[in-house]
Amino acid sequence: MSFWHPFADMAAVSQRELVIERGEGVWVFDADENRYFDATASLWYANLGHGRADIADAIDAQVRKLAAYHTFGDFTNGPANAVGERLAKLAPVDDAKVFLTSGGGDSIEVAAKLARRHFINAGHPERVHLISRTNGYHGTHGFGTSLGGIEPNVTNWGPLVPQTSVVPYDSLEALEAEINSVGPDKVAAFFCEPVIGAGGVLLPPDGYIQGVADLCAEHGILLVIDSVICAFGRLGTWFGVERWEDVRPDMITFAKGVTSGYLPLGGVVVSNKIADPYYTQGGLMFRHGATYAGHPAACAAALAVLDIYEAEDLIPRGRELEGPLADGLATLADHPAVGEIRAGLGFLAAIGLKPEADAAAPARLVAGAREKGVLVRAVIGGVAMSPPLISEQEHIDLLVEGLRAGLDKV
The missing domain is CATH 3.90.1150.10 (Aspartate Aminotransferase, domain 1)
Structure with missing residues (x-):
């Protein structure tokens, strides 16, 4: 074998x-x-x-027209643009932009880098610390492994990404204590699954998600909602986090259900306060991206899947x-x-x-x-x-x- x-x-x-x-x-x-x-x-x-033949047909039509082409620099394609516009309108994120990837682990890397770079851009390079939760799963890439809270997944690799820490998944008090211990002026972001998935399907205590959002807002910490599992109907809303109506994340990572798995695709919905400098300041570049970001066939699959979600309610x-x-x-x-x-x-x-x-x-x-x-x-x-x-x-x-x-x- x-x-x-x-x-x-x-x-x-x-x-x-x-x-x-x-x-x-x-x-x-x-x-x-x-x-x-x-x-x-x-x-x-x-x-x-x-x-689903309708999804296969959409992929087939796109492959016959343009199977793949990169989106680095000024290159793009119709399906990538359409997916970005559509998801930006659906997401509970203020004036959103969408950065596409190949999957959930890729998306966590993007969100972690953007969080740190956001504060560097703002003149606060000391704000690089990232906090996550026990039992959380954020993929297996560099940042994702370091942010993981499932012990067997994060041990026996040698040194991981520094300036990260994990707090008990169900305690606002523990999160607040960690923020104060590190120093609020050194924390960049908090990563949170609405419902922890791979770590055992752990539901948040009453008031926890709203409390997290309030803590992050109080200390100017970016709130990254990892909805790779929870989005696209799994919690009964587009991105899962809408179950807590007043919560407006700074970033949402997604993948999985966006194409119902028919082709690999993921991404990050990014708020305007993070994205705006890249869109308005000439010469500022986010030097990160996946070869297959905005892959036309994968995006065609996503568009077909989004159509089905809507048409079949x-x-x-x-x-x-x-x-x-x-x-x-x-x-x-x-x-x-x-x-x-x-x-x-x-x-x-x-x-x-x-x-x-x-x-x-x-x-x-x-x-x-x-x-x-x-x-x-x-x-x-x-x-x-x-x-x-x-x-x-x-x-x-x-x-x-x-x-x-x-x-x-x-």
């Missing part, structure tokens, strides 16, 4: 892979034609499900389905293996196992659910799920049935 899988124990994987052959709606099929409910929407992104689905998902999972709360059900804010959830469960228990749960035709994802201490937004009650029922079978194995 030559293909080295990401985040994989290759000694085990090399003995047995699950080859996904095709997808159709909420289902995927392996090489033996076994059918599975894709209860993780692949890796949090297949919001529209699989096999799918963005509110995350909010409409959060109750049924939470209700279904509540029927598992008394299972002897279950320690905690985390659900109720958006169409994503997690089951935390009892603390005495061994380290291999999540994998047994995943395997048991898979035997029942349901794909869920192991996280530290449990499993997570984030089904496609096109799911119905029958699919939630199947998910619960599969989870019950997996829990019985635990």
Whole structure:
């Protein structure tokens, strides 16, 4: 086996892979034609499900016209311009600009660099410190790894990006204490997922997101909302953070659902206070960019996906389905293996196992659910799920049935 899988124990994987052959709606099929409910929407992104011919047709048409061309300097293309305009209008960011990337990890690098450079441009080069949260996941690039709060992901690399720190994910008091410890005049930005995804689907305490926004405003700290998972209907709004109506981030990172995964695309929605110098001061350049930023075919996929979200009224689905998902999972709360059900804010959830469960228990749960035709994802201490937004009650029922079978194995 030559293909080295990401985040994989290759000694085990090399003995047995699950080859996904095709997808159709909420289902995927392996090489033996076994059918599975894709209860993780692949890796949090297949919001529209699989096999949409309308998206494939849009990609095909663009590839035949102009498959790819860079957007460095003054070069651009129609789909890139259209995606930027459309997302800028949808985002809860003041007078927004959109910097496109190849994915979520790329977007975090952009946001971190822009945050530090913003204060350098403003004559405050000492403001470079970046704060994030325990259990947070911000990709695996340089800044993203350094900002990560999942311990196995951030250790054993040697020195990471300096002047970063992590605070408990659920404590405003801890964030305020860290700001004061570092010095408010040295902090550039705070990175925050509305709902922590890969770190275990951790919902924010009541008042937390608004409190974070208030703290950042009080100290002049940039608020970066990482909506790579939470955007495009997952929380029932375009960018997830609109669930807290008064919060206006300085930047929002996005990816995944913007194309429903049909092609890789990400980006950062940037407020005017950060972007304006680059647009108005001649000679000022943000010397950063991905080769495939503004990739025409990827942007054509995004435009088709945005059309579908609107035409089929799918963005509110995350909010409409959060109750049924939470209700279904509540029927598992008394299972002897279950320690905690985390659900109720958006169409994503997690089951935390009892603390005495061994380290291999999540994998047994995943395997048991898979035997029942349901794909869920192991996280530290449990499993997570984030089904496609096109799911119905029958699919939630199947998910619960599969989870019950997996829990019985635990």
